[in-house]
Amino acid sequence: MRSDDTPLIRLEDYRPSDWLIDTVDLDISLHPTKTRIRSQLALRPNPAGRPGAPLVLDGDELKLVAIRLDGLLIDEAAYSVTPQQLTLHAPPTRRFTLMIDTEVDPSANTKLMGLYLSSHVYCTQCEADGFRRISYFLDRPDVMSVYTVRLEARKLIAPVLLSNGNRVAAGELPGGERHFAIWHDPHPKPAYLFALVGGALDHVRQSYVTAEGRSVELAVYVEPGKADRAGWAMDCLVRCMRWDERVFGRNYDLDVFNIVAVSDFNMGAMENKGLNIFNDKYVLADPQTATDGDYASIEAIIAHEYFHNWTGNRITCRDWFQLCLKEGLTVFRDQEFSADERSRPVKRIADVRTLRTTQFSEDAGPLAHPVRPRAYKEINNFYTPTVYEKGAEVIRMLKLLVGEAAFRAGMDLYFERCDGTAATIEDFLGCFAETSGHDLTHFARWYEQAGTPTIVASGRYDAAARSYTLDLAQKTAPTPGQPEKQPVVLPVALGLVGGSGDLPLATTSEAYAGNGIVIFDQPSLSVTFTDVAEPPIPSLLRGFSAPVRLELDLDEAALLRLFSADSDPFNRWQAWQTVAMRALVEAGRDPGRLDALVTTGQALATGLRGFLTTQAPSDPAFAAQVLRLPALGDVAREIGRDVDPDAIQAAHRRLSTEIGHRLGPDLLDLRERLASAARYSPDAASAGRRALRNELLGLIALSAPDSGAQLAEAQFAAGDNLTDRLAALAAMTLIPGEAREALIARFAKTYAAEPLVLDKWLMAQALIPESGTLDRVRSLMQHPAFSLTNPNRVRALIGGFAANLTQFNRTDGEGYAFLAEIVIALDRTNPQVASRLLASFKSWRMLEPRRKALAETKLGMVANTPNLSRDVADIAERTLA
Numbered sequence: 001m002r003s004d005d006t007p008l009i010r011l012e013d014y015r016p017s018d019w020l021i022d023t024v025d026l027d028i029s030l031h032p033t034k035t036r037i038r039s040q041l042a043l044r045p046n047p048a049g050r051p052g053a054p055l056v057l058d059g060d061e062l063k064l065v066a067i068r069l070d071g072l073l074i075d076e077a078a079y080s081v082t083p084q085q086l087t088l089h090a091p092p093t094r095r096f097t098l099m100i101d102t103e104v105d106p107s108a109n110t111k112l113m114g115l116y117l118s119s120h121v122y123c124t125q126c127e128a129d130g131f132r133r134i135s136y137f138l139d140r141p142d143v144m145s146v147y148t149v150r151l152e153a154r155k156l157i158a159p160v161l162l163s164n165g166n167r168v169a170a171g172e173l174p175g176g177e178r179h180f181a182i183w184h185d186p187h188p189k190p191a192y193l194f195a196l197v198g199g200a201l202d203h204v205r206q207s208y209v210t211a212e213g214r215s216v217e218l219a220v221y222v223e224p225g226k227a228d229r230a231g232w233a234m235d236c237l238v239r240c241m242r243w244d245e246r247v248f249g250r251n252y253d254l255d256v257f258n259i260v261a262v263s264d265f266n267m268g269a270m271e272n273k274g275l276n277i278f279n280d281k282y283v284l285a286d287p288q289t290a291t292d293g294d295y296a297s298i299e300a301i302i303a304h305e306y307f308h309n310w311t312g313n314r315i316t317c318r319d320w321f322q323l324c325l326k327e328g329l330t331v332f333r334d335q336e337f338s339a340d341e342r343s344r345p346v347k348r349i350a351d352v353r354t355l356r357t358t359q360f361s362e363d364a365g366p367l368a369h370p371v372r373p374r375a376y377k378e379i380n381n382f383y384t385p386t387v388y389e390k391g392a393e394v395i396r397m398l399k400l401l402v403g404e405a406a407f408r409a410g411m412d413l414y415f416e417r418c419d420g421t422a423a424t425i426e427d428f429l430g431c432f433a434e435t436s437g438h439d440l441t442h443f444a445r446w447y448e449q450a451g452t453p454t455i456v457a458s459g460r461y462d463a464a465a466r467s468y469t470l471d472l473a474q475k476t477a478p479t480p481g482q483p484e485k486q487p488v489v490l491p492v493a494l495g496l497v498g499g500s501g502d503l504p505l506a507t508t509s510e511a512y513a514g515n516g517i518v519i520f521d522q523p524s525l526s527v528t529f530t531d532v533a534e535p536p537i538p539s540l541l542r543g544f545s546a547p548v549r550l551e552l553d554l555d556e557a558a559l560l561r562l563f564s565a566d567s568d569p570f571n572r573w574q575a576w577q578t579v580a581m582r583a584l585v586e587a588g589r590d591p592g593r594l595d596a597l598v599t600t601g602q603a604l605a606t607g608l609r610g611f612l613t614t615q616a617p618s619d620p621a622f623a624a625q626v627l628r629l630p631a632l633g634d635v636a637r638e639i640g641r642d643v644d645p646d647a648i649q650a651a652h653r654r655l656s657t658e659i660g661h662r663l664g665p666d667l668l669d670l671r672e673r674l675a676s677a678a679r680y681s682p683d684a685a686s687a688g689r690r691a692l693r694n695e696l697l698g699l700i701a702l703s704a705p706d707s708g709a710q711l712a713e714a715q716f717a718a719g720d721n722l723t724d725r726l727a728a729l730a731a732m733t734l735i736p737g738e739a740r741e742a743l744i745a746r747f748a749k750t751y752a753a754e755p756l757v758l759d760k761w762l763m764a765q766a767l768i769p770e771s772g773t774l775d776r777v778r779s780l781m782q783h784p785a786f787s788l789t790n791p792n793r794v795r796a797l798i799g800g801f802a803a804n805l806t807q808f809n810r811t812d813g814e815g816y817a818f819l820a821e822i823v824i825a826l827d828r829t830n831p832q833v834a835s836r837l838l839a840s841f842k843s844w845r846m847l848e849p850r851r852k853a854l855a856e857t858k859l860g861m862v863a864n865t866p867n868l869s870r871d872v873a874d875i876a877e878r879t880l881a
């Protein structure tokens with residue numbers, strides 16, 4: 001279907017369903033090519049709907065086998081059916097039951113939406129609209145029903161049969177070859193939370209008693225032979241369940257909680273009620289096959305999906321425009337959990353890095369959209385960093401604005417008032433307005449207005465009056481469909497840093513909310529602080545209190561002073577990044593200024609020398625974040641126009657090399673001191689030490705390639721864990737030559753039987769910033785480790801290449817041609833993965849004219865391809881608009 005023919009779905013057109021479904025009884029007989037589904041729906045007219053309206057059920061590539069109304073066959077004239085829709089023209093205007101038989105072919109389902117087979121395991125993915133690929137249904141989140149599911153399959157093929165809720169019966173069928181299980185979920189839910197799993201799986205199990213005293217059997221199911229890698233996921237699950245009881249007062253509400261890992265999955269994981277289905281990448285972990293980063297992601301994603309049980313499942317979304325209601329809130333909850341389990345400042349820094357790289361770049365390009373979009377053609381294209389990460393930032397600001405106590409009371413009220421309903425952002429915000437007494441009308445603009453605001457700040461010290469005045473102005477650049485922007489509510493956490501730490505804050509300004517927070521909600525604002533004994537350095541946006549860009553004219557000396565003296569760890573890191581960013585932007589804009597980086601490198605190295613010897617050993621995770629320079633893509637976005645990726649890459653390399661040269665032996669010493677003889681442990685402290693050691697290795701590889709290569713080889717050989725071995729490989733990719741190729745080959749041999757590890761190997765090669773990389777990627781597509789049908793493999797190799805700033809944006813346009821070719825090929829089998837790859841073009845407009853023209857041509861080629869999926873057509877159209 002071409003996107004032009006696709007209707008635009010608008011928030012303002014929402015109206016309640018004409019029909020409701022109280023109960024759904026599913027009887028599913030699993031078969032690899034002919035799975036039969038009998039669905040019995042208890043329907044009734046919705047009092048809020050249109051009386052006498054026809055019943056229109058959604059379908060997608062469905063085949064109707066039979067239909068009965070209250071047990072009787074229906075006259076053919078009474079309904080019409082296509083693969084996309086089943087309509088009863090004049091249904092009874094009372095309660096009735098509809099029995100629908102359909103048949104689907106799970107083995108042919110390459111879209112991985114609906115019911116499909118992943119490595120011989122039957123599984124489902126129904127969000128956002130996959131259920132309609134299983135049976136005709138009112139497939140919308142505000143139709144919530146109680147499900148009973150009977151599953152039947154060959155015992156040999158699918159000894160494990162799982163669905164939502166609690167298992168109420170199971171047994172063998174006559175003949176002994178087939179068996180069944182019946183599951184009942186007492187909690188009403190929308191169809192997108194339906195799930196089933198059938199297959200031969202191993203598992204680990206653990207009992208859990210909730211704070212309310214309910215006994216719950218927890219289980220994590222994995223491919224046979226991999227149960228010993230499920231322990232960490234189980235450990236995370238238990239910890240996050242306790243945390244949600246303690247911090248949000250939320251208890252689990254079924255007798256079982258099951259997690260299943262599958263190898264073919266379009267997303268990270270899915271929060272189906274009582275039966276979370278995961279991409280195996282986010283479940284399986286042991287020291288040999290998972291990095292510290294994987295351990296942390298597993299912890300975050302297990303928690304995220306579990307937390308959805310209350311924020312998403314018990315309270316769901318009225319319509320898909322409210323997606324951020326469950327996603328932004330749940331990301332906020334998982335970020336808070338990880339912050340409590342690990343170092344809060346380091347977690348915040350890592351989250352802000354992700355926000356800037358993924359969301360700020362989305363806001364700066366043609367795909368920018370509000371946290372709550374107002375219209376869409378394909379909802380699958382709105383599972384974006386804006387909905388997730390910026391959505392979480394909005395919750396974080398809300399908490400700052402109303403204060404800790406009113407925030408918790410507002411959450412309690414929300415859980416109480418909206419439980420069992422399909423809610424809206426207005427329902428949610430209303431709870432906080434009530435508990436805090438704040439009018440949140442202006443704050444709600446965060447949900448409606450796209451784009452990253454910029455705060456321009458400057459300060460003046462008046463020695464005679466002993467006062468300091470801070471002038472703030474805010475502006476937001478136009479985004480597609482929103483040429484005019486209004487000011488938003490910005491909580492600005494701040495401090496004034498004097499010679500011996502923070503100065504006391506005294507002001508009569510009404511904008512000052514206390515606790516070091518200024519509420520900035522106008523186009524501009526001046527706040528005067530009194531009794532300021534000395535000229536201070538302002539430390540603004542502490543903890544990154546609002547998701548904005550900040551322009552503050554502090555000189556390098558003041559920034560380096562903040563780096564050493566600010567009481568806010570986030571802003572210490574930020575001050576450092578700002579010094580590096582300015583230099584990178586200058587040299588990235590004008591390659592003639594490359595030599596100026598020598599001076600910056602010198603200043604940074606001087607600042608680092610003291611830091612590395614005195615403070616880094618006691619907080620290595622923080623030090624690792626300091627050592628890592630701003631990402632290339634972030635530098636590109638700061639430059640904003642006529643971007644030359646090669647110049648940015650050269651600047652980045654030059655600055656790293658300068659710092660590395662200046663510190664020379666200090667880097668080696670510190671790396672030596674951080675070495676640990678202890679056995680691998682994934683805890684945050686040990687992970688922090690490894691992170692710093694490996695950052696140091698990267699700097700050495702750039703500034704002293706010979707010793708870098710030796711160290712990398714030795715680290716690979718001695719490594720007892722994947723974190724160190726992968727870091728060795730990454731460092732080696734920076735050093736062209738035979739040693740690199742040898743280590744790449746050795747890595748592949750060592751991990752030949754580990755597809756998830758080979759994904760990292762594919763990605764490390766796809767990211768090499770050299771002109772030979774495209775050929776390398778093309779030949780890796782022929783490697784047995786690669787498969788175009790597995791989303792993880794595609795994201796690693798092709799997604800990795802698309803994230804390679806210099807090689808994707810090659811001056812000959814071959815990077816664009818390659819990606820366009822893959823997108824078109826992949827669109828025939830898996831449109832969701834294809835459209836996400838195509839979104840890699842989102843920053844094309846900021847490029848210099850030659851690259852921009854080449855990118856536009858290739859995007860046009862994709863857009864004009866016949867028979868594109870709605871997913872890809874929508875991204876192509878919006879990216880070019």
Ligand SMILES: [Zn+2]
Pocket residue numbers: 304308326327330
């Ligand atoms: Zn989620």
